[in-house]
Amino acid sequence: MFFGKKKWDPRGKHCYVTGGSAGLGLGLAVLLAKRGAHVSIVARNQERLDKAMLELEAARQSPDQIIKAYSYSVDQAKEAEAALEAVCGAHGGRSPDALFLCAGKSRPGFFVEQTEESMQMCMQETYWAQAWSALAASKRMVRDGVKGKIVFVASVLGYFSIVGYSPYSPGKFAIRGLAEALQSEFVLYDIGIHICFPGTILSPGYVEENKVKPKITLKIEESDTGLNPEVIAGHLLRGRSLTVYINLILTAVAGVEKGQFHVTYDFIGNVFRASTRGSSPGNNSLLDQVYSMIGAIALPIWRKDVDKQVRAHADEHHQHLASQGLLVSSGASK
Amino acid sequence: MFFGKKKWDPRGKHCYVTGGSAGLGLGLAVLLAKRGAHVSIVARNQERLDKAMLELEAARQSPDQIIKAYSYSVDQAKEAEAALEAVCGAHGGRSPDALFLCAGKSRPGFFVEQTEESMQMCMQETYWAQAWSALAASKRMVRDGVKGKIVFVASVLGYFSIVGYSPYSPGKFAIRGLAEALQSEFVLYDIGIHICFPGTILSPGYVEENKVKPKITLKIEESDTGLNPEVIAGHLLRGRSLTVYINLILTAVAGVEKGQFHVTYDFIGNVFRASTRGSSPGNNSLLDQVYSMIGAIALPIWRKDVDKQVRAHADEHHQHLASQGLLVSSGASK
Numbered sequence: 295m296f297f298g299k300k301k302w303d304p305r306g307k308h309c310y311v312t313g314g315s316a317g318l319g320l321g322l323a324v325l326l327a328k329r330g331a332h333v334s335i336v337a338r339n340q341e342r343l344d345k346a347m348l349e350l351e352a353a354r355q356s357p358d359q360i361i362k363a364y365s366y367s368v369d370q371a372k373e374a375e376a377a378l379e380a381v382c383g384a385h386g387g388r389s390p391d392a393l394f395l396c397a398g399k400s401r402p403g404f405f406v407e408q409t410e411e412s413m414q415m416c417m418q419e420t421y422w423a424q425a426w427s428a429l430a431a432s433k434r435m436v437r438d439g440v441k442g443k444i445v446f447v448a449s450v451l452g453y454f455s456i457v458g459y460s461p462y463s464p465g466k467f468a469i470r471g472l473a474e475a476l477q478s479e480f481v482l483y484d485i486g487i488h489i490c491f492p493g494t495i496l497s498p499g500y501v502e503e504n505k506v507k508p509k510i511t512l513k514i515e516e517s518d519t520g521l522n523p524e525v526i527a528g529h530l531l532r533g534r535s536l537t538v539y540i541n542l543i544l545t546a547v548a549g550v551e552k553g554q555f556h557v558t559y560d561f562i563g564n565v566f567r568a569s570t571r572g573s574s575p576g577n578n579s580l581l582d583q584v585y586s587m588i589g590a591i592a593l594p595i596w597r598k599d600v601d602k603q604v605r606a607h608a609d610e611h612h613q614h615l616a617s618q619g620l621l622v623s624s625g626a627s628k
Numbered sequence: 629m630f631f632g633k634k635k636w637d638p639r640g641k642h643c644y645v646t647g648g649s650a651g652l653g654l655g656l657a658v659l660l661a662k663r664g665a666h667v668s669i670v671a672r673n674q675e676r677l678d679k680a681m682l683e684l685e686a687a688r689q690s691p692d693q694i695i696k697a698y699s700y701s702v703d704q705a706k707e708a709e710a711a712l713e714a715v716c717g718a719h720g721g722r723s724p725d726a727l728f729l730c731a732g733k734s735r736p737g738f739f740v741e742q743t744e745e746s747m748q749m750c751m752q753e754t755y756w757a758q759a760w761s762a763l764a765a766s767k768r769m770v771r772d773g774v775k776g777k778i779v780f781v782a783s784v785l786g787y788f789s790i791v792g793y794s795p796y797s798p799g800k801f802a803i804r805g806l807a808e809a810l811q812s813e814f815v816l817y818d819i820g821i822h823i824c825f826p827g828t829i830l831s832p833g834y835v836e837e838n839k840v841k842p843k844i845t846l847k848i849e850e851s852d853t854g855l856n857p858e859v860i861a862g863h864l865l866r867g868r869s870l871t872v873y874i875n876l877i878l879t880a881v882a883g884v885e886k887g888q889f890h891v892t893y894d895f896i897g898n899v900f901r902a903s904t905r906g907s908s909p910g911n912n913s914l915l916d917q918v919y920s921m922i923g924a925i926a927l928p929i930w931r932k933d934v935d936k937q938v939r940a941h942a943d944e945h946h947q948h949l950a951s952q953g954l955l956v957s958s959g960a961s962k
Contacts, residue, residue, distance in 0.1 A: 371744035371747075372744075404813065405763065405766055405810060405813060406766050406767050406770050408763060410705035410706075410760070410763075413705075413763065417751070417755075417802075421798065425747065425798070426744070429739065429742060429744075429747065432739055433740050433954070436740050436954065436955070437954060437955055437956055438956060439955075439956070451805075452805070453906050454808060454906045454907045454908070455805055455808035455809035455812065456809065456812040456813075457809070457812045457813040457815075458809075458813065459809045460806055460810055460813060462809075463805035463806065463808060463809045464755065464759070464802035464803070464805040464806045464809075465802065465805070466805060467801040467802050467804055467805030467808075468751075468798035468799065468801050470801055471785075471786070471789055471797035471798040471799070471800060471801030471802065472794055472797065472798045474788060474789035474797060474801075475739070475789035475790065475791070475792075475793045475794040475796075475797045475798075476739060476794055478789065478790040478934060478935065478938060479738065479739060479791040479792065479794060479938070481791075481938040481939050481942075482791070482938060482939075482942045482945050482946075483942075566906050569904075569905065569906045569907075570903075570905070570906040571903065571904070572787050572788045572900050572903045572904040572923065572927060573788045573900075573903075573927040573928070573930060573931045574788070575928075575931065576928070579928070582924075583924055586920065586924065589906065589907075590916075590917055590920065593907040594909075594910065594913070596907060597907045597909065601812065601815050604813070604815040604816060605815050605816075607816065608815075608816045608817075611816050612816075620767070620770065620771060621770070621771055621773075622771055622772060622773070
């Protein structure tokens with residue numbers, strides 16, 4: 295840690311970015327291209343991929359960089375495998391040096407309003423969208439003897455959860471569970487595992503997510519981030535929002551360069567990281583202890599306030615459930 | 629907390645136990661019957677259910693207790709729903725008062741040896757085996773206005789993970805993610821959420837699990853629990869093992885009675901609980917702080933030792949992979 299461990303450098307490396315046509319994925323892909331990496335992005339929408347390619351080409355540092363885009367749905371195992379196969383084709387069949395698994399989506403809602411389909415879809419859009427690529431790439435890295443990197447993207451909602459996130463948090467916690475196992479197991483192969491825990495990402499996905507988010511969840515988050523969702527939607531990727539956004543991307547790459555296992559982005563993220571670290575390798579043992587002590591005092595207070603807000607919302611919520619036909623007519627649940 | 633909050637009492641309550649024909653589930657069902665609860669158990673195997681019914685009948689305290697067994701595979705959404713429907717039939721269609729979600733299985737292995745099928749099967753046997761029952765029962769409890777309890781069963785491997793558990797930990801972490809969201813959300817309904825984090829459960833499932841467990845994982849666990857797996861298999865549910873086992877069951881029920889959100893079983897469990905608690909409601913703020921401080925010192929040391937053991941296993945592991953045809957012939961990966 296102190297004896298000049300060489301920082302990871304993306305220059306000349308083949309970096310594979312899923313969800314690379316928008317949001318955090320595109321931001322990372324552009325930054326990696328600027329740092330001289332070969333960049334392959336994959337995403338569903340061809341039109342968005344074409345637009346992203348213009349940005350990536352503009353970020354290119356040398357004509358030798360191989361920069362390509364591919365259209366696949368990586369939340370399906372077979373497609374994730376096919377995407378990786380295609381991506382490797384441009385590099386003589388060799389595994390990428392680093393995976394940045396940014397594909398994913400959030401679809402919040404009340405648990406009692408979920409269905410088999412919605413729950414499974416959410417697990418697919420959170421956990422499987424990253425696990426399938428990690429599985430296919432791990433096999434290839436190990437086979438080819440590539441001492442590479444796999445970077446998962448969870449969320450602060452992989453550290454804790456609140457009302458409205460029952461379809462989302464399980465998948466983000468699951469990503470942490472996978473990363474924790476692999477961080478131990480891949481010592482066998484000298485493959486580095488990293489996992490990022492960003493807070494709100496001001497991306498097109500966030501605007502979509504807020505359209506279906508329960509009112510009580512929006513209210514709790516409003517006081518949390520200090521950003522009114524309508525304001526965020528309006529100012530998306532402009533002004534202050536852009537600064538926040540660029541900061542997220544720089545932090546992710548810096549965390550990976552420094553070899554951090556858990557990459558967090560701000561004070562809140564650091565407090566939750568330190569307060570839930572258990573046996574996960576830390577970033578700075580002294581500072582982590584300070585964050586953990588702050589968490590021990592502040593988080594129970596914050597949590598009590600959230601519970602209070604939820605309780606105050608109970609009457610309105612029961613009216614909502616009644617209007618959806620989810621209560622017995624006697625109103626016994628009040 | 630200190631002002632005589634009434635302890636939850638299973639007497640006269642309808643308790644629904646999945647995985648209730650063996651292991652922790654059966655142990656809990658027997659204990660609940662002894663405490664005067666109506667008990668419904670569900671499991672796959674009819675023969676095991678019949679045997680379990682003999683134990684449950686022997687534990688009955690009064691002829692009025694409704695004690696029944698049902699055969700369903702609750703890791704499928706439709707079956708979990710049908711099981712609950714059947715169970716409620718014996719209680720005038722009313723939702724159970726408490727769910728104990730003990731159905732589940734562990735199938736460890738190396739990540740690079742997993743397939744789409746094995747990964748999905750593991751998620752089904754861990755996360756979905758509990759989530760589907762929780763979903764069906766939540767809808768019913770909310771509809772009927774039952775201020776009940778839902779008790780999830782994770783594992784200490786829902787707090788951390790090591791080599792060999794990449795198919796298992798994601799599902800156990802996911803259960804925690806769901807429980808964390810619901811613990812906040814169900815303040816709306818006065819429904820209590822609990823989640824247990826047992827260590828090794830000396831059940832028939834554990835013997836099966838050890839048959840496919842990687843050697844390196846067995847080795848790490850050997851020094852951890854002080855129990856040699858062969859010894860455990862031999863002494864299963866006898867002598868010392870039985871004491872450990874009964875202790876697990878008593879702790880689970882005591883934790884639920886006391887209203888603990890995270891129920892842990894021993895010193896190690898308490899250290900991990902306190903060291904990963906974040907904003908989860910704690911059990912005892914002073915003691916949790918002590919456990920957390922012990923964790924801050926001991927867990928990084930333990931973790932370094934585990935990493936060392938994994939690293940020492942690398943050569944043997946690469947020979948194993950080569951024998952499975954999972955390395956390129958050049959041996960580039962050494």
